[in-house]
Amino acid sequence: MRRVVVTGIGMINSVGNDKESAFKAICDGECGIDTITIFDPEKYSVKIAGEVKNFDPATVMAAKEVKKGDRFIHLGLKAAQEAMADANLPEDIDKERFGISAASGIGGLPAIEKNSIIIETRGPRRISPFFIPSALVNMLGGFVSIEHGLKGPNLSAVTACAAGTHSVSEAAKTIMCNGAEQMLVVAAESAITGAGIGGFAAMKALSTRNDDPKKSSRPFDSERNGFVMGEGAAALVIEEYENAKARGANIYGEIIGFGESGDASHITTPSLDGPARAMKAAYKMAGEPKVDYVNAHGTSTAINDKNETAAVKDLFGGKENCPPISSIKGQIGHCLGAAGGIEAVTCLMAMRDGIIPPTINYTTPDSDCDLDYVPNEARKAELNVVMSNSFGFGGTNGVVIFKKI
Secondary structure, three states: OEEEEEEEEEEEEEOOOOOHHHHHHHHOOOOOOOOOOOOOOOOOOOOOOOOOOOHHHHHOHHHHHHHHHOOOHHHHHHHHHHHHHOOOOOOOOOOHHHHEEEEOOOHHHHHHHHHHHHHHHHHHHOOOOOOOHHHOHHHHHHHEEEEEOOOOOOOEEEEEHHHHHHEEEEEEHHOOOOOEEEEEEEEEOOOOOOOHHHHHHHHEEEEEEEOHHHOOOOOOOOOOOOOOOEEEEEEEEEEEEHHHHHOOOOOOOEEEEEEEEEEEOOOOOOOOOOHHHHHHHHHHHHOOOOOOEEEOOOOOHHHHHHHHHHHHHHHHOOHHHHOOOOOOOHOEOOOOHHHHHHHHHHHHHHHOOEEOOOOOOOOOOOEEEEEOOEOOOOEOOOOOOOEEEEEEOEEEEEEEEEEEO
């Protein structure tokens, strides 16, 4: 089977508007969570989120075009531009063999909310003609493919919080099966709206630590009380290995394993069995290597963190055999469909720099969460193989394993 490698990366999130500044802030334990400014949260039980700051969509597309795409598309374009520049591709690359694998869990929720209000207050004739194109998840791939002239497969994953990871595995499969030579993965989310925050709050899924935003997301800590919504985007240029090698590309890592599974259990409460099976499938495909680090889904919810800990122990044969594991959601919040993409980029940069990002806000151990979570401070380490986990509502799970070359 054809080998697949990553040759370009980009990301934007609540602690940085490019991959280098964001990764440094993540490793420094900075937190981008604060009181919501995108809308007035006064009437809401949850008033905090991890917003992208100081981002002007007119910097990534013509000002007159901005209204044609919702914010998740703007963020995705930013990450994709960075990844494509980072890949340093030749001008004569065959763009009919260069595809897109996009991802978002919700897509254009702000546009849906805005136009729903317009219908009720101003009538259906005032709906924007750009409403539908700006809100559809697959339009992320559409906008990005048009900008870069990519005419290969144009795919989209809409699998809740596993979408970003699934977009990586779908891109890898496409190249492995000779459907393309290169694929641009782009995962983006921007659902910090009244409907988004209100909806998750109604499910009791979100942290209500409104008076202490920086300490609100507490993965694996016994005092965790829900996740915090984040927003952002990430992109990865993925190529067939021999082509990348021949052109002298900078290779961040090879995708050596991926696994997918369904819980078939509950629409919102994650199981232990489903994530464990996805991890085992990825681990088996990778050849059961020594894993040096696990980037956890680690949402800061009671059930996920407990079950994910148990699944990791099950995979590696007990607590004493588990590698270090950490979650970056304390720093940037939970970016839903973009989370897996952002965490994949973080894993690749961690391998590059030999550093494990910390799990911040870890102060009170939980007897159900008893692994090495790299608490509060980053740790230098030789990382040759890393695993990234993503689990979503509906019981959809994705795991990807990268190896340094």
